[in-house]
Amino acid sequence: MSSAAPDPTVDPLRFGQRVQILRERRGMTRRQLADFLGVSPHTLKKIENGQQRAPGLDMVLRVAEALRVRDLADLTGLPETHVDLFTGPGHPRLAAVRAAVDDLAIDVGVEPPPIAHLEARLHAAWQARHRSENHREVIGKLLPHLIRDAQALVRHADSANDRRHGQALLAEVYSLSQFFIAYQPDTSLLWRVAERGMVAAQDSGNPHAIGVAAWLLAQAHRDSGPRHYDAADVVDRAAIRLLEPLLPEAPDDVLAIAGALEFELGYTASRRRDNGTAWRHWDKAREMADRLPVDYFHPVTSFSRAIMGAHAVTVAVELRQGGESVRQAAKADRAVIRSKPRRARHRIEEARGYQLDAQPDVAIAMLEKAAEAAPDTIRYNGYAKRIILEEVEPKQAARRRRASELAVRIGLLAA
Template identity: 50%
Template sequence: MGEGGAGMGFGERVRFHRERAGMTREVLAGQVGKSVSWIKAVETGRLQQDPRLPVLLQLAEALRIRDLADLTGDRSMPVRMFTGPGHPALDAVRTAINAMPLPPQGTVQPFAHLRARLDAAWRARHASPDHRTTLGAILPDLIRDAQLAATMQRDAPRRRAMGLLAEVYGLAQMYLAYQPASDLLWRVAERALLAAQESEDPLALACAVWFAGQAHRDAGDFDAARLVNEQGLAAIESEADTDRVDLLAMRGALYFELAFTSARLGETGTAWAHWEEAARVAERLPAGHYQPWTSFSRVIMGAHAVTVAVELHSGGESARQAERAFLAPIPSRPRRGRHLIEIARAHHLQREHEAVLATLRLAHDAAPETIKYNGYARRMTLELAETGPANLRPRARELANEITLLV
């Protein structure tokens, strides 16, 4: 039993974990699509019976609870329900991250060679349906070589290598996301920030901040996520009128992260205002530009609008944005898969069960390893497989088996 569980009823556990996460009832209600009065009824024991499994999963996901026994007191569900299984290459990536070259020894590869390898890794990630498997094969050697280059050089070459190392850690964070390795994810996020600061490169710092903001938000620390994003924007403020496309794209990406965080907090006006700021930046980008780190681009703004509407739990607006952005030609298979999952969430808000399952199937076709590790997709699939309409359950269970949800 986790902390705070002894002697508590279900509602008391919900309140304990909500307060520990620093959430108001309004925030939690928004995240699970319920009213504030419903949350109050749960916490005060006025609900006649405990919520069904799909709602329990929503509560556990919102409260970042990994074992349902910490919420219910009498049932347990493993972490894979929320984060997906550990990837086979996870141990090799962990070893590479932890094996800092101290004392440094070995041959430092030329910066141009490391840069070419990292660029190729980004291209491979976006082109691959199984992007974690692709990255799992690339990252261990790339991490070791980048760490060695940053450790063994001095002055300007060291600063340049530090900027590259920060980006490598960002790529590693994308591999680690939604896996049972939160300790490792935080390690690379913090190391990326330190390396980026030492590089004295505003682009590297903005990129590291973007990754750190995501880590804070996914951990439920919305204040920290907002703060680091604002700091990232301040760090590149002097470059606001630059012609550098990469810095301009980072500016837009950070504005969208503020929109995302505001939406999570239920701040409708602020969320859409930040989205509009990001959209104005996107219009200044070349038509075909697609930033590999953040996916920021003109084409991604429709997908971002779906996310804002879904996070605000605005069913009608989610449906409208999903219809507009459904065919967006996103040039990245994992990002396309995630976009389809967000569209499935929009259908879920409207209780359009057939459309939810069909869209999740499209997400699986686009990028199997995206849906396999995405908590929202796993929860929606489980809900359809267990309590969905009878005619959909066989297909939902087939998908659940494919994403290792019922095995």
């Protein structure tokens, strides 16, 4: 008899059994999940043991959010409920980007571009990403050539200094790649890119490059679930220690990445529901942001003075503080976030806050604004999908119609 844990994708497991198996795989205790869902551990135990009937759609979607279930059918056991939540459908350019990452071209004589030429192309790529509504299409088209040329630049470097410079650029290309790959159905590719970016950044010896690679690597750890939160903190803290001696006279980019890393510690703490630690790190990040010029905007992390309001909304939402997230959203709307994808992400976080605060109509309005800013962002965002699906079936006809129209608009439901 096999001692392996049952697979929640295989019938005829009950809903409660699926919840327990997926919870344990995520490394969450029953108390942690119950706290997220707003029920008692005793109630959750009864659900898992099958002593209480399966909950309604709203609770099912909250469970899916808490456990980061990628396919709703894995939780319900019903093939007809196949909905990708925390992973997108796969962009048409994903295969080409994957091929470029996997093809190290060790034995191919690719002529490397001049360093200044690659720098200019990378700068233009970041600018295009922030300006574009369909940012994955824009950068997905550019990435295969950027990856190939950055690798060639490192391989054919004429001096140690040129090689270090090339490694910093290669790390930045991998950072751009991670933005494209995130929330798509290829977790192993995301990890390859994140880890290669960290190696290239360390080989470059460039503090800013190391900070950016650490920022993205820590996010990969955190998004892998509660068992990886400590690993995310280890990466963030190591990068902050590296940058700390530079901060008294640091250039804006170094100060900004240090601030972004500080906020990441707060973000992870908020995922743990550690209220004091989360806001303490947010305060430290805000102090760094206040040292930046008013119109400064970090090209990778979007860190700036304007972003701190959006970060406050995220902390409040992750702490499940509905009222506080709404108050922070009102403050944050006074600032303009220059990046369309980041602006859309902020609208989604606002929608989560209004949903927590029992204002579903405002939540849908925020998601409509997210779709206006960057449909490519909302299309791949599991939190947005959960809210839309939850509001497709309410009693209020007007809200149901708006949610359904939005679901069709982003491809969540067929027209």
